[in-house]
Amino acid sequence: MTAPGITEALQFALDASESVRGTTSPNPPVGAVILDADGRIAGVGATAPPGGPHAEVRALAAAGDRARGGTAVVTLEPCNHTGRTGPCAQALIAAGIRTVYYSVPDPNPIAGGGADTLRAAGITVHPGLGAEAVLQGPLRAWLHRQRTGRPHVTWKFAASLDGRSAAADGTSKWISGPESRARVHDQRSRLDAIVVGTGTVLADDPWLTARLPDGELAPHQPLRVVVGTREIPTSARVLDDAAPTLVLRTHDVQEVIAALGDHPDVLLEGGPRLAGAFLAAGCVDRIQAYIAPVLLGAGTAAVEDAGVSTIAEALRFRRERVETVGSDVLLSLVPERDA
Known part of the structure; x- marks a missing residue:
C-alpha cells in the first residue's frame, strides 16, 4: 500500500x-x-x-x-x-x-x-x-511519439445530438456551451499544434489561439497549422502574429504528420472532410466529442469520407472517459486498435 x-x-x-x-x-x-x-x-x-x-x-x-x-x-x-x-x-x-x-x-x-x-x-x-x-x-x-515515431493526434469536435456540426445554413456558433469552449481554450494552452483545413479558415476565419477567461492571450500558444491547396486571404486571423502559423499546401495526411514530427501533442480542429481524411488514414489517436443537448435535424455532419462503405468497415472506438461540461457531455474515446 x-x-x-x-x-x-x-x-x-x-x-x-x-x-x-x-x-x-x-x-x-x-x-x-x-x-x-x-x-x-x-x-x-x-x-x-x-x-x-x-x-x-x-x-x-x-x-x-x-x-x-x-x-x-x-x-x-x-x-x-x-x-x-x-x-x-x-x-x-x-x-x-x-x-x-x-x-x-x-x-x-x-x-x-x-x-x-x-x-x-x-x-x-x-x-x-x-x-x-x-x-x-x-x-x-x-510517450506515444516515442512508441510510434509520430505525433499523438486528438480530433476534437462539437456536435448536436443528431451528429451535426453546423445547421442547414452553415451556422455553428454556438452548438456547445460556454463551459465547453472555455475547456477547449484551456486545452489549447497546453498543446504543441492545432490543425485545420483551408475550408474552415475560409468559412469561419478562426483565430485558433488559446485565450484566458478574461479574453487575453494565454502565455503559451500552439503552432497553428492550415492544411489544403486553396488560397487563404492574407487578412485571415490565423496569419497574424498572435501565434506561429504553418501553411501546408497538401491534402496528404502523411505529409502533415511528417511536418509535425517535432510537435508531439496535436489537436485536429478541422472540418468534416479533414477529420475524415485523418480517420481514414488511421491517424486519429483520440476523439474528444462535445455533444450538446441540441437537435438540428439537418446540416453538416461532424465527419465525412472516413473510408467506411459498410458496417463491417466501421471505425470502432472504446470509451475512455465520460464527463459533463456545463450542459454538454464530453466523450473521450480511443481506437479499439489501441486496446
Missing part, C-alpha cells in the same frame, strides 16, 4: 507536469517532487523549456539540503544520459536521495536505465506509481 504522503506527492508531480505541457518539446513534460527525511514536501519541479534543467534538478534545487535522506517522486523514470543537461539519476544520487518512486519507464534507449543506476548506488526504487494517470495524462503524447 502506498503511503498517503507519497500519493499526495504524486498529485503535485502530475500537476507540475501538466503545467508545462506544450512548452518542453522535444523533452517530456515531467513533474517531480522531493520529500524530506520526515516525508514533508521540500521541493517541486517541472521540466524547463529545451536547454533548461529537468524536473528532478529543479525540484532538488527547490529542496536544497532538505533533499538529503529524502524521497523523490517523479512521473517518468529519471534519465540516465548527458545531453544539453546532465543525467537526473546522478543528480538524485549526489543529493543524497534514499528512495525514488516513478510512474513509467523511459522508453528512449538513450535516456533509459536510470532506475538501474539508482539501484546500483544503493537507492530504493519503486516503479509504476500512478502509471495509468500519467499514461493518460501529461506524458500521453510524448
Whole structure:
C-alpha cells in the first residue's frame, strides 16, 4: 500500500507536469517532487523549456539540503544520459536521495536505465506509481511519439445530438456551451499544434489561439497549422502574429504528420472532410466529442469520407472517459486498435 504522503506527492508531480505541457518539446513534460527525511514536501519541479534543467534538478534545487535522506517522486523514470543537461539519476544520487518512486519507464534507449543506476548506488526504487494517470495524462503524447515515431493526434469536435456540426445554413456558433469552449481554450494552452483545413479558415476565419477567461492571450500558444491547396486571404486571423502559423499546401495526411514530427501533442480542429481524411488514414489517436443537448435535424455532419462503405468497415472506438461540461457531455474515446 502506498503511503498517503507519497500519493499526495504524486498529485503535485502530475500537476507540475501538466503545467508545462506544450512548452518542453522535444523533452517530456515531467513533474517531480522531493520529500524530506520526515516525508514533508521540500521541493517541486517541472521540466524547463529545451536547454533548461529537468524536473528532478529543479525540484532538488527547490529542496536544497532538505533533499538529503529524502524521497523523490517523479512521473517518468529519471534519465540516465548527458545531453544539453546532465543525467537526473546522478543528480538524485549526489543529493543524497534514499528512495525514488516513478510512474513509467523511459522508453528512449538513450535516456533509459536510470532506475538501474539508482539501484546500483544503493537507492530504493519503486516503479509504476500512478502509471495509468500519467499514461493518460501529461506524458500521453510524448510517450506515444516515442512508441510510434509520430505525433499523438486528438480530433476534437462539437456536435448536436443528431451528429451535426453546423445547421442547414452553415451556422455553428454556438452548438456547445460556454463551459465547453472555455475547456477547449484551456486545452489549447497546453498543446504543441492545432490543425485545420483551408475550408474552415475560409468559412469561419478562426483565430485558433488559446485565450484566458478574461479574453487575453494565454502565455503559451500552439503552432497553428492550415492544411489544403486553396488560397487563404492574407487578412485571415490565423496569419497574424498572435501565434506561429504553418501553411501546408497538401491534402496528404502523411505529409502533415511528417511536418509535425517535432510537435508531439496535436489537436485536429478541422472540418468534416479533414477529420475524415485523418480517420481514414488511421491517424486519429483520440476523439474528444462535445455533444450538446441540441437537435438540428439537418446540416453538416461532424465527419465525412472516413473510408467506411459498410458496417463491417466501421471505425470502432472504446470509451475512455465520460464527463459533463456545463450542459454538454464530453466523450473521450480511443481506437479499439489501441486496446
